[in-house]
Amino acid sequence: AQTVTQSQPEMSVQEAETVTLSCTYDTSESNYYLFWYKQPPSRQMILVIRQEAYKQQNATENRFSVNFQKAAKSFSLKISDSQLGDTAMYFCAFGSGGSNYKLTFGKGTLLTVNP
Amino acid sequence: NAGVTQTPKFQVLKTGQSMTLQCAQDMNHEYMSWYRQDPGMGLRLIHYSVGAGITDQGEVPNGYNVSRSTTEDFPLRLLSAAPSQTSVYFCASFSSGNYNEQFFGPGTRLTVL
Numbered sequence: 001a002q003t004v005t006q007s008q009p010e011m012s013v014q015e016a017e018t019v020t021l022s023c024t025y026d027t028s029e030s031n032y033y034l035f036w037y038k039q040p041p042s043r044q045m046i047l048v049i050r051q052e053a054y055k056q057q058n059a060t061e062n063r064f065s066v067n068f069q070k071a072a073k074s075f076s077l078k079i080s081d082s083q084l085g086d087t088a089m090y091f092c093a094f095g096s097g098g099s100n101y102k103l104t105f106g107k108g109t110l111l112t113v114n115p
Numbered sequence: 116n117a118g119v120t121q122t123p124k125f126q127v128l129k130t131g132q133s134m135t136l137q138c139a140q141d142m143n144h145e146y147m148s149w150y151r152q153d154p155g156m157g158l159r160l161i162h163y164s165v166g167a168g169i170t171d172q173g174e175v176p177n178g179y180n181v182s183r184s185t186t187e188d189f190p191l192r193l194l195s196a197a198p199s200q201t202s203v204y205f206c207a208s209f210s211s212g213n214y215n216e217q218f219f220g221p222g223t224r225l226t227v228l
Contacts, residue, residue: 004157036131043214045158045205073130101146101209102173103217105157 002027002094003025005102013082014114020067021077021109023092031097034068039108040088048090051075053097082113116139121220123208127228128196136191136223138206146209147189148217151175151202158205164189196227 003016003026013019025034051059051068058066063083067076079086092106124139140147148163150173160173164183178200180192189208194199206220 009155014198042160043222043224045207047216050216078170097131101148101207102160102163103150103158105149105150105159107155107157 002092002096002104004092004104004106006092006109008109009103009107010110010112012077012112013115015082015084018078018080019083019110020053021090021092021111022080023075023077025073025075025092027073027096028044028095029096033097034066034104035093035094035095036064036066036075036077037091037093037105038086038088039091040085044093049077079111081095084113085115087111087113117220118145119206120206121204121223124221125221126223126225128193128195128225129182130227132193132196132199134193135224136193136198136206136225138149138189139187140189140206140217140218140221141187141210142208142210143186144208144210144218145186147183148173148207148209149179149181149189149191150205150207154206155204161191161204193213193225198227201225201227 004006028102032053034051049108050063054094091108093103119140149161150158152158162181164170178187207215207217
């Protein structure tokens, strides 16, 4: 079974600065997907960014980028130019290539952006 | 296009009561799943369905029952509620042709007294 570990229960950052959230995972599979989800106080789960394991290039979505280290099984999220609206719980998630409808989530990192 | 909808948004039950959490999607997705979210635990998979008439267990299925008679609906039944089932429940749908993205409903906060 896969496991996903987020070692930072809470983090804080000043507005406009850059912050990196860590995620490691354990799997024996070679074909899989990794995701970062954001959960603001509204409780809605919002997909931030996804990475296909077969792609060497790190995914980027505007101010959000990942550092995907396949050999190290590491998948960190970098948020640049942090904004107050980025305050949320962030979850790292793993999906098997053949069954991405079954996600394994980490326990989450609560990010607070301070003005 | 409403996406994934869940009802109710909030519910309080007494121990031993039964109820059904409703989930519906209008995107014609073949896959649907139920997760529960507990403090400090992330989201954990309860049950999932790969199509109408086909369901299977996830990581934490005990105490829950599901069925999928149509593509659109995937209700979650609590047979005899227990305080350990106090949680936030999320329904999600997924299409294999949609870049492997799960779409989540807004969640149901359930309290069992």
